[in-house]
Amino acid sequence: MLDDLVTVTDIVRRAVVKLSYFHVAADVPKGPLPDVAVVIDVLRATTTIAFALNNGAESIQVFDDLDELRKTADKWPSSSRLLLGERGGKKVDGFDLGNSPLLVTPERVKGKRLFMSTTNGTKALKRLHEVKSLYTMGLPNRKAVADRLLSGKVSEVWMLGSGWEGSYSLEDSLAAGALASILLGQSLVDVDVINDELFSALALWESWEKEPEKCLRTATHGKRLMGLGDHDGDLKRCAELDSLSVVPTQKESGVLIAC
Ligand code: 3SL
Numbered sequence: 656m657l658d659d660l661v662t663v664t665d666i667v668r669r670a671v672v673k674l675s676y677f678h679v680a681a682d683v684p685k686g687p688l689p690d691v692a693v694v695i696d697v698l699r700a701t702t703t704i705a706f707a708l709n710n711g712a713e714s715i716q717v718f719d720d721l722d723e724l725r726k727t728a729d730k731w732p733s734s735s736r737l738l739l740g741e742r743g744g745k746k747v748d749g750f751d752l753g754n755s756p757l758l759v760t761p762e763r764v765k766g767k768r769l770f771m772s773t774t775n776g777t778k779a780l781k782r783l784h785e786v787k788s789l790y791t792m793g794l795p796n797r798k799a800v801a802d803r804l805l806s807g808k809v810s811e812v813w814m815l816g817s818g819w820e821g822s823y824s825l826e827d828s829l830a831a832g833a834l835a836s837i838l839l840g841q842s843l844v845d846v847d848v849i850n851d852e853l854f855s856a857l858a859l860w861e862s863w864e865k866e867p868e869k870c871l872r873t874a875t876h877g878k879r880l881m882g883l884g885d886h887d888g889d890l891k892r893c894a895e896l897d898s899l900s901v902v903p904t905q906k907e908s909g910v911l912i913a914c
Contacts, residue, residue, distance in 0.1 A: 671845045672804075673811040674838060676831040676853040679818035680782035689811040692786040693800055693834065695793070696817035697826040698876045699754050700776025701903070702793035702893045703739070706756040708913035709901040711765035715911045717777040718770065721747060728770040737764065739771040744883050747772070756892045775817040781909065783815055789905035794830055794867055798897040801837040805844065814853075825859070825874040828852070829867060832860030833896070868894035
């Protein structure tokens with residue numbers, strides 16, 4: 656009898672969080688946005704963002720367009736800015752850095768604003784820039800993001816992958832499944848898995864959770880990067896799980912800070 660009562664009280668108290676995953680920006684439904692969203696680009700934009708902020712970058716401002724990036728960056732003091740640009744996996748000519756979590760060392764980024772544009776990740780961020788609480792995540796800060804979601808009153812969360820030029824990315828789905836699996840495994844809120852994309856992301860995580868790096872190497876974008884040169888270090892870093900406590904958080908449209 657007492658057990659029954661406890662169960663009923665728990666049900667009454669526990670909030671429900673509706674969780675969805677979209678593979679690429681074009682899949683995001685038109686219409687009202689949720690209050691909370693997480694953008695994922697495991698290879699490599701949101702991993703680079705996590706390491707840059709962890710290593711003391713003041714902020715990261717993201718752009719679709721390289722000219723707009725240059726114009727905005729020109730107004731910033733040159734001693735406290737870095738231009739980070741990637742197209743097709745390679746550094747943009749004339750930029751300070753390419754898109755790699757290995758490049759954003761404390762020596763390079765401490766106290767600086769990074770003006771950043773990448774092929775897919777920064778576009779995904781732009782698609783959801785109107786969401787009130789917008790976070791970015793890679794595998795290294797997956798638990799930090801999960802803890803943040805659980806610490807607030809959240810009723811609906813969208814996760815958005817970045818894909819590659821409009822098509823599906825295995826590694827972004829892996830990370831969406833990794834985040835969902837933490838949320839489903841806790842007892843603070845009930846999680847309602849809303850779409851099939853997320854069910855399949857969860858299945859993906861179940862099959863690769865012991866070896867996420869192998870998944871990144873299997874993915875077409877992992878292979879693309881290996882084809883461009885020695886990206887072993889990048890793949891290892893992007894596959895690290897729960898090694899960072901930083902939660903990149905949008906503080907104004909397109910500008911992320913560490914929280
Ligand atoms: O597409 C992106 O946004 C990038 O992360 C791709 S890359 O890993 O830098 O090639």
